[in-house]
Amino acid sequence: MKKWMKGMATAGIASAVLLAGCGGEKEQKASESDEKKEQVQIGVTQFVEHPSLDNAYKGFKKALEDAGVEAEYDVQIAQGDQNNNQTIANNFAGDKVDLIFANSTPSATSALNATKEIPIIFTSVTDAKAAGLVKDPAKPGGNITGTTDLHPEAIPKTIEFMAKEFEGKRVGVIYNAGEQNSVAQVEEVKKVMDKNGLKIVPVTVSATSEVKQAAESLGGKADMIYIITDNTVVSALESVIQVANEQDIPLFVGELDSVKRGGFAAFGFEYYDIGYEAGEMAAKVLKDGDKPADMAVQPPQNLKLLINEKAAKEMNIKVKDEWKEQAEFLK
The missing domain is CATH 3.40.50.2300 (Response regulator)
Known part of the structure; x- marks a missing residue:
């Protein structure tokens, strides 16, 4: 009888442990389920x-x-x-x-x-x-x-810098007319260039494969190139950089990442x-x-002028001392 009771007690303990284990497993699964949720x-x-x-x-x-x-x-x-x-x-x-x-x-x-x-x-x-x-x-x-x-002052500051610091008046702009953001920017660029005595030379593309040819077409027609934040053109920016370097055309870009890739300068973020x-x-x-x-739509909070010194050399641009007072430089 005592042996039977001992066996029952042992079985009870084992069952309790088993149940506890099952309960723990269920709790763990529930916890994992909560995490997934x-x-x-x-x-x-x-x-x-x-x-x-x-x-x-x-x-x-x-x-x-x-x-x-x-x-x-x-x-x-x-x-x-x-x-x-x-x-x-x-x-x-x-x-x-x-x-x-x-x-x-x-x-x-x-x-x-x-x-x-x-x-x-x-x-x-x-x-x-x-x-x-x-x-x-x-x-x-x-x-x-x-x-x-698009910082509200990015395009005006870029064009004012072009007009003040460079002798050329013709600015080539390559963009995809199928991108609404690009069309809006180009309209703004035209307005600001008119105010600053510059002439826009627009070239449109529909795919990245067309960008290099578009850049080459600006040879002899543009004194500078300005690449806005157009996704199609920025995706093939190296093609434009190559042409700008070969033909000594100052290449302005719409954002700082493009300066780091080899563009000359940008007022960006x-x-x-x-x-x-x-x-x-x-x-x-x-x-x-x-x-x-x-929730209001937010524009970029910071705007700065970044100049790529290596790109300036490649495009045969002489960096002026006064630029160092207003710009950050990328070596």
Whole structure:
């Protein structure tokens, strides 16, 4: 009898341990399930790959990480094809991701076409109102908002610098007329050049493969080249740099990453920064429940003149001492 009771006691202890183990396993699975629920799904749509857009995405991710947002990212690149762009956006809408990060104007436009419900945060958009993304940048009113890649003083300061510091009057501008952000910039460029006595020499392209030929066509027609923040052209910037170096044409660019790649100068900002600011907005949506409708579109916060000294030598540009008082230099 005592042996039986001892056996029962042992069995009871074993059962308790087993049950405790099962309970622990269930709790662990529940905990893992909770973690999975807490991890948000973010669809990342990017029109093309180039350093500026890539850095914007890095900044976006870092901001969410700093805010403590656990996220799983599905990154899709459209390779400059608008049809691919819309397919990507439609797939994200069908998957019902928690948020879409649209990195470029074409990407944001496609995302908005695909959904009016899923929150969309964009960056690298030049003019959100002109692109039809928002009715009022101060009060977007829909499911989309974000940060822009055009500081209001960037184009005026660049053109004023050209007019004041260089003798040439003809400025070649290569852009994709199919990109709304580029069209808006070129219109602004024309206005400011007229005020400063410069003449725009526009050349349009529809694909990166056309960029080098477009740059070569400016030989003898342009005293300077100005590459705005056009995704198609910036993706093939090395082709323009090669032509500028060979023909000694000063090459102005629209953002600092392009200066680092070999452009002569830019009044610009870091794309990482506007990506980070977009990430902060996304964190407010995902963590605090803020609505894109109530979040104003933000322009870049910092603007500086960056000059690439090596590029200046390649383009036979003499760097003036007075430039050192207003610019940062890249050796």
